[in-house]
Amino acid sequence: MDQLAAIFKSYDIRGKVGTELTSEVANKIGQAFGLWLPKNGPVAVGRDMRPDSEDLATNLIDGLIAQGRDVWDIGQVTSDMIYFAAGKYGLAGGAVVTASHNPSEYNGIKLCADEAKAVGLEFGLSEIRDMVIKNDFKPAASRGKITQKDITEDWIAHVLSFVEIDKLKPLKIAVDAGNGMAGKIFPVFEKYVPFKVTRMYFELDGTFPNHEANPLKPETLIDLSKTIKKNALDGGVAFDGDGDRGFLVDETGQMLSGGVMSSMIAEYFLQKYPGATIVYDARNSKSVPELVNELGGKSVRSRVGHSNIKKMMRELDAPFGGEASGHFYLRDNWYADSGIIGILVGLYLMCLSGKKMSDLREQYTRYEAIPETNFEVVDKDKILSSLKEVFADEKQDELDGLTINLNNGSWFNIRPSNTEPLLRLNAEAKAKEDLDKLVARVQQIIQT
Structure with missing residues (x-):
């Protein structure tokens, strides 16, 4: 029972296939989801390209129809397309079988309710978990029906609505789909934009x-960076496995961080909606709230995770939210995140500016930063307590994990992973020397 409960994470469901997440469990999740959904109506179900995703999706669908829910089977899709389906077509909810960027032995299920509302432990997922564990399902009087749907063209039209297409330029870019779902969807997108694309790893392969x-x-990013520099391209794009995150890589092979892209896109939406609220997560660069406030907007900090960001954006009617991890959320996308929309807006801004991508990276970079660094630890709480004690004289908050702001402008956030036995460290400083000193000090405490 504990093993079954453990696959229900803060924001989604993930586990090792065959031992933790099985066909039988997927069926029960489908039944529980169908019973829990607050609204009547069909449910969209999609899947990624992992070897076991089709079987898990089939069993999830069977569980839904066993409880009388009609199902739209939308096939292989990026995760952001399931949110689109629920929002665009007024469905009761959606489910996509994917483990995102996790290794191939894992799989998972992301869920949303009507209007693409995020389903997590604080909204729905704990009830679904409890129903699965109890396993006291009674079939509905009549089974639901399955309808095959292809929503790709509608999705791409929606993506393109975020920019003025005639202002795009024939940028030369390499796109690394990572053998993930972007490899199926990006070629459809290509037909409508002038970009000259060098495709990398577009073959769907969940291994x-x-x-x-x-x-x-x-x-x-090594292969992508080499390809960009070897072919003198304008830049590149790197997607994660389920295509709901995308990062820009400049012509020198350097990635634009989540903080840089959050700042770029935040400025774009503040130009469209002056004075608007912009949401950013607790790990994101300090440059984001600084820029937002300078431009006359209101910056609001959120806990990490799509459930938290989406909920806050809805409450504040925020047009944009950005996470350091590369999830970019948009009010006009039912407050959901999208990899391809974020990438398109970034490339659009490059076209409008007439600048090199590296110039934009430098323009929006205010701090030296480390990439998120993971530490395997035995006692997370003990380490967090030690850090609070050592930095007792500095400003602290526990909105999400532990954030400490030093008097010299440096700061760090350390938080437990929601899906793995890890502590995740993010840190920034005005100067590289200050950053190195801070990270070394924190690392010493963690590893003592």
């Missing part, structure tokens, strides 16, 4: 034969 589909890991 990830070329590299892990996680752009936050610098080693996964």
Whole structure:
């Protein structure tokens, strides 16, 4: 029972296939989800390209129809398309079988309710978990029906609505799909934009034969950076496995961080909606709230995670929210995140500016920063307590994990992973020397 409960994470469901997440469990999740959904109506179900995703999706669908829910089977899609489906077509909810960037032995399920509302432990997922564990399902009087739907063209039209297409330029870019779902969807998008694309790893393969589909890991960008520099391209794009995150890489092979892209896109939406509220997560660069406030907007800090960001954006009617991890949320996308929309807006801003991508990276970079760094630890709480004690004289908050702001402008956030036995460290400073000193000091405490 504990093992079954453990696959229900803060924001979604993830586990090892065959031992933790099985066909039987997927069926029960489908039944529980169908019973829990607050609104009547069909449910969209999609899946990624992992070897077991089709089987898990089939069983999830069978559970939904067993409880009388009609299902739109939308096939292989990026995760952001499930949110679009629920919002655009007024469905009761959506589910996509994917484990995002996790290794191939894992799989998972992301859920949303009507209007693409995020389903997490604080809204729905704990009730779904409890129903699955109790396993006291009674079939509905009549089974639901399955309808096959292809929403790709509608989705691409929606993506393109965020920019003025005639202002795009024929940028030469390399796109690394990481053998993930962007490899299926991006070619459709290509038909409508003038970009000259060098495709990399577009073949769908959930075993990830070329590299892990996680752009936050610098080693996964090596091939893309080489291709950009070898062919003198204007830049590149790196997607994660389920395509709901995308990062820009400039012509020198340097990635634009989540903080840089959050700042760029925030400025774009503040130009469209002066004085608007912009939401950013607790790990994101200090440059984001600084820029937002300078431009006359209101910056609001949120806990990490799509459930938290989406909820806050809805409450504040915020047009944009950005996470350091590369999730970019948009009010006009039912407050949901999208990899391809974020990438398109970034490339659009490059076209409008007439600048090189590296110039934009430098323009929006105010701090020296480390990439998010993970530490495997035995006792997370003990380490957090030690850090609070050592930095007792500095400004602290526990909005999400522990954030400490030093008097010299440096800061760090350290928080437990919601899906793995790790502590995740993010840190920034005005000067590289100050950053190195801060990180070394924190690392010493963690590893003592």
